[in-house]
Amino acid sequence: MNRVYNFSAGPSMLPLAVLEKARDEMVCYGTSGQSVMEMSHRSKDYQAIIDDAERLLRSVMNIPDNYKVLFLQGGASSQFAMIPMNLYSEKRKADYVVTGQWAKKAQKEAARYGNARIVASSEDKTFSYIPKLTADMFDSDADYVHICMNNTIYGTRYVNIPETGNVPLVGDISSMILSQPLDVTKFGVLYAGAQKNMAPAGLTIAIVREDLIGNAIDITPTMFDYKTHADNGSMFNTPPCYCIYVAKLVLEWLESIGGINAIYDINLKKANMLYDFLDNSSLFRGTVVPEDRSLMNVPFITGNDELDAKFVKESTAAGFVNLKGHRSVGGMRASIYNAMPIEGVEALVDFMAKFEKENA
Numbered sequence: 001m002n003r004v005y006n007f008s009a010g011p012s013m014l015p016l017a018v019l020e021k022a023r024d025e026m027v028c029y030g031t032s033g034q035s036v037m038e039m040s041h042r043s044k045d046y047q048a049i050i051d052d053a054e055r056l057l058r059s060v061m062n063i064p065d066n067y068k069v070l071f072l073q074g075g076a077s078s079q080f081a082m083i084p085m086n087l088y089s090e091k092r093k094a095d096y097v098v099t100g101q102w103a104k105k106a107q108k109e110a111a112r113y114g115n116a117r118i119v120a121s122s123e124d125k126t127f128s129y130i131p132k133l134t135a136d137m138f139d140s141d142a143d144y145v146h147i148c149m150n151n152t153i154y155g156t157r158y159v160n161i162p163e164t165g166n167v168p169l170v171g172d173i174s175s176m177i178l179s180q181p182l183d184v185t186k187f188g189v190l191y192a193g194a195q196k197n198m199a200p201a202g203l204t205i206a207i208v209r210e211d212l213i214g215n216a217i218d219i220t221p222t223m224f225d226y227k228t229h230a231d232n233g234s235m236f237n238t239p240p241c242y243c244i245y246v247a248k249l250v251l252e253w254l255e256s257i258g259g260i261n262a263i264y265d266i267n268l269k270k271a272n273m274l275y276d277f278l279d280n281s282s283l284f285r286g287t288v289v290p291e292d293r294s295l296m297n298v299p300f301i302t303g304n305d306e307l308d309a310k311f312v313k314e315s316t317a318a319g320f321v322n323l324k325g326h327r328s329v330g331g332m333r334a335s336i337y338n339a340m341p342i343e344g345v346e347a348l349v350d351f352m353a354k355f356e357k358e359n360a
């Protein structure tokens with residue numbers, strides 16, 4: 001077996017230990033005589049799996065009791081509609097900070113149902129920074145404020161959480177969930193597509209403060225109402241059973257290595273190693289202002305499209321895959337989520353140094 005270092009932005013690497021455990025349990029889970037894929041979601045065995053997944057997520061992320069954890073489908077993209085449908089009051093007013101394509105899509109969707117004001121945007125500089133935000137920029141009368149905590153395509157992140165007073169803050173944490181400590185109490189809603197840092201594609205997590213549940217606008221489809229899922233333990237209909245099972249394995253793995261603080265240390269090491277190299281390179285450079293650099297997605301360029309293409313080709317052949325930048329921005333991007341080992345980043349930096357010498 002020859003596994004590559006996979007720098008994909010999502011779906012992305014899962015810890016090898018998790019894949020091996022899933023393999024060992026695939027045909028027969030425990031004493032159940034069946035695969036998790038074949039199980040009734042109403043069975044005792046499956047209830048224990050989803051309960052464990054929720055318990056572990058609550059413990060690892062330190063989620064208070066007055067928040068519901070919902071296991072949903074439809075991707076983070078469905079949350080772009082579920083957020084306004086569930087959080088708009090009669091005023092239907094929300095504030096959006098546009099820091100990339102995902103944030104922009106979220107704002108556009110909310111604008112279909114109400115007044116989704118753009119408070120600030122970094123589009124003027126290809127989303128290479130996070131706008132400076134102060135409390136007075138937000139409408140104190142808005143139903144919520146929406147931010148995208150880590151901008152997967154452009155490689156920026158919020159280092160500080162903006163102050164929004166009594167207005168609930170909503171955070172898209174698709175590409176940073178479980179990567180660093182996060183104060184859940186600062187948010188009304190957190191949501192994430194699981195395929196970046198938590199599970200295979202098909203599962204979406206929403207962490208919703210209880211007082212924000214039960215007030216959906218009247219056109220909200222039953223399946224888009226948080227209350228539907230909160231009242232039914234994420235089992236109103238069939239949940240993405242196998243994805244939730246793998247998420248449970250990922251959370252067990254994370255707990256076994258020391259939880260969020262331990263993985264944060266490792267993530268800092270990996271990101272610093274790569275940024276240090278970029279800052280000292282005569283060929284490569286990062287594209288994001290240093291103070292807003294993501295720990296998860298590291299975009300970089302040579303400044304020469306042909307050389308970028310050559311790098312992508314040669315790195316792929318050497319076993320570093322999916323380093324091509326997003327189709328909208330070009331260049332390269334290394335996504336270094338929790339499952340990417342330090343050795344993977346070390347090997348990438350060595351490879352980049354070699355490429356730099358050969359192409360000087």
Ligand SMILES: *Cc1c(COP(=O)(O)O)cnc(C)c1O
Binds near residue numbers: 075173175194196
């Ligand atoms: C990938 C991503 C999305 C879209 O997720 P889907 O699950 O594919 O809908 C939204 N927001 C961010 C920040 C992402 O990284």
